[in-house]
Amino acid sequence: MNSTSPSNGGDATGATTTTSPSPEKMAVLRPPIVRSSLNALNRALFAKKINLAAAAVHDSRTISKYRKSLTGTREILTVERISPIVPHPDTTLRQQGKKCILLEPHVKPESPETWGPTIQEGVQKEELSVMPYELELGYDYWSFHDILTSVLPEEFHDDIPGGFNTAGHVAHLNLRDRFLPFRKLIAEVLVDKNPAIKTVINKVDNVGSDSQFRTFAYEVLAGPDDLNVRVTESNCVFEFDYSKVYWNSKLETEHRRLVDLFAPGEVVCDVMAGIGPFAVPAGKRGVFVWANDMNPESYKYMKRAIDKNKVSKYVRPFCTDGRTFIHQAADAVLAAHLARESITLPAPKPTNKSTPRPAPKVVPVPPTIAHFVMNLPASAIEFLGCYRGVYAGHEALFADGKAKLPMVHAHCFSYKADDETPLNDICERISREIGFPMRPGDAEVEGQVAIHDVRDVAPAKRMFCASFRVPGAVAFAGRG
Numbered sequence: 001m002n003s004t005s006p007s008n009g010g011d012a013t014g015a016t017t018t019t020s021p022s023p024e025k026m027a028v029l030r031p032p033i034v035r036s037s038l039n040a041l042n043r044a045l046f047a048k049k050i051n052l053a054a055a056a057v058h059d060s061r062t063i064s065k066y067r068k069s070l071t072g073t074r075e076i077l078t079v080e081r082i083s084p085i086v087p088h089p090d091t092t093l094r095q096q097g098k099k100c101i102l103l104e105p106h107v108k109p110e111s112p113e114t115w116g117p118t119i120q121e122g123v124q125k126e127e128l129s130v131m132p133y134e135l136e137l138g139y140d141y142w143s144f145h146d147i148l149t150s151v152l153p154e155e156f157h158d159d160i161p162g163g164f165n166t167a168g169h170v171a172h173l174n175l176r177d178r179f180l181p182f183r184k185l186i187a188e189v190l191v192d193k194n195p196a197i198k199t200v201i202n203k204v205d206n207v208g209s210d211s212q213f214r215t216f217a218y219e220v221l222a223g224p225d226d227l228n229v230r231v232t233e234s235n236c237v238f239e240f241d242y243s244k245v246y247w248n249s250k251l252e253t254e255h256r257r258l259v260d261l262f263a264p265g266e267v268v269c270d271v272m273a274g275i276g277p278f279a280v281p282a283g284k285r286g287v288f289v290w291a292n293d294m295n296p297e298s299y300k301y302m303k304r305a306i307d308k309n310k311v312s313k314y315v316r317p318f319c320t321d322g323r324t325f326i327h328q329a330a331d332a333v334l335a336a337h338l339a340r341e342s343i344t345l346p347a348p349k350p351t352n353k354s355t356p357r358p359a360p361k362v363v364p365v366p367p368t369i370a371h372f373v374m375n376l377p378a379s380a381i382e383f384l385g386c387y388r389g390v391y392a393g394h395e396a397l398f399a400d401g402k403a404k405l406p407m408v409h410a411h412c413f414s415y416k417a418d419d420e421t422p423l424n425d426i427c428e429r430i431s432r433e434i435g436f437p438m439r440p441g442d443a444e445v446e447g448q449v450a451i452h453d454v455r456d457v458a459p460a461k462r463m464f465c466a467s468f469r470v471p472g473a474v475a476f477a478g479r480g
């Protein structure tokens with residue numbers, strides 16, 4: 001009896017991706033069927049002994065030659081996470097460092113007619129001998145998907161849950177109703193197969209539980225009820241209670257995409273900043289950020305992230321309704337500029353001693369906001385009316401190309417379609433809110449909106465980011 005352990009990992013769920021093995025091989029390497037009671041995971045039942053053939057290599061110096069040759073003839077055992085080179089099962093030979101090469105299931109030790117020419121020749125030259133080999137696989141070997149396939153009834157096999165959100169050590173499932181009877185079992189396997197995951201939660205009560213602050217009701221399925229997590233995104237560290245604030249690791253690319261659009265020394269106003277995944281990395285790049293969130297808990301953890309990532313010179317936290325914050329921020333930025341607020345950057349060290357040290361660089365707060373970010377997809381478009389009059393009476397700030405009117409990046413949901421339907425839908429809603437006709441196109445052109453497809457959120461729903469410059473007629477309208 002011989003045992004082996006996984007030699008590498010799979011994806012987040014430990015799923016394997018072998019290249020279409022033969023039906024015979026699939027049958028041999030399938031985990032045992034363990035249709036145990038709903039919530040009891042008996043790991044011992046996953047032990048399986050697989051009878052294979054092995055080519056014992058008499059002279060260790062020929063191993064690589066035979067490995068190469070048996071790979072060419074497709075006789076070497078090719079299974080993810082199993083090394084085909086194993087110590088000889090005989091204790092004395094193993095102690096002498098002798099090794100065996102595991103062979104594919106179609107090679108039978110007792111039937112030389114199943115041996116290819118490499119094995120035949122090796123045996124003839126007395127460099128190889130073919131012997132039975134009992135490979136023992138256990139619970140640790142099988143992937144998340146393998147184990148669930150063993151445990152769940154067949155009618156569940158076509159859509160075994162695979163994806164989940166993570167925040168630090170917490171995995172957040174959103175299981176369909178039909179999987180609920182198996183939820184604890186699924187969570188247990190998930191923890192076993194993902195060493196970084198300690199706690200598994202499932203979103204509960206879909207109807208009406210989503211709060212204004214985008215937090216959710218949950219049930220702990222495995223591990224301790226500890227949702228104080230630590231995550232790293234764009235080289236910034238965030239520590240927060242996942243039950244009290246919004247966080248979605250799947251938005252990392254979108255966060256980075258927008259942050260890359262911001263130039264150092266510009267001002268960005270994040271109207272619904274959460275705990276700062278746009279604001280803090282932008283601050284690290286030398287962008288001035290006025291970052292707001294109405295959830296007092298988000299505000300608390302955003303302040304911690306600002307301190308922890310040492311961006312307090314650049315990022316200013318606020319906790320108010322985004323609707324009022326839009327005008328407030330525009331006024332406050334202008335006031336900061338008029339008060340000559342600035343940041344002094346230490347002068348770079350001279351390259352040699354004889355060069356005088358250059359003067360420190362002073363970066364003033366500019367008078368106007370370059371970008372507004374609004375990531376509240378369910379309702380951000382409804383806030384857009386608040387841009388009316390954002391620069392009322394301040395036309396001069398933008399005269400003669402001194403500055404461009406702010407670019408708004410409003411996240412939103414719309415239909416999933418290959419045609420213009422979602423683009424037109426988004427532009428119609430924006431036009432209605434700001435009282436100015438907008439159509440899909442180039443964000444730099446007044447009256448046009450560039451729409452970026454962010455991600456899938458449901459079978460018929462996608463998340464988008466609509467970017468456009470506030471039209472002059474809207475920005476300079478009276479505040480009323």
Ligand SMILES: C[S@@+](CC[C@H](N)C(=O)[O-])C[C@H]1O[C@@H](n2cnc3c(N)ncnc32)[C@H](O)[C@@H]1O
Pocket residue numbers: 212213214246247248251271272273274275276277278292293294295298320321322323375376377
């Ligand atoms: C989808 S989350 C996005 C948070 C963050 N920008 C991110 O990308 O992770 C939306 C945020 O809007 C905040 N929020 C909800 N209503 C708000 C309002 N009226 N004014 C300001 N923030 C609000 C919520 O607290 C939540 O943090």
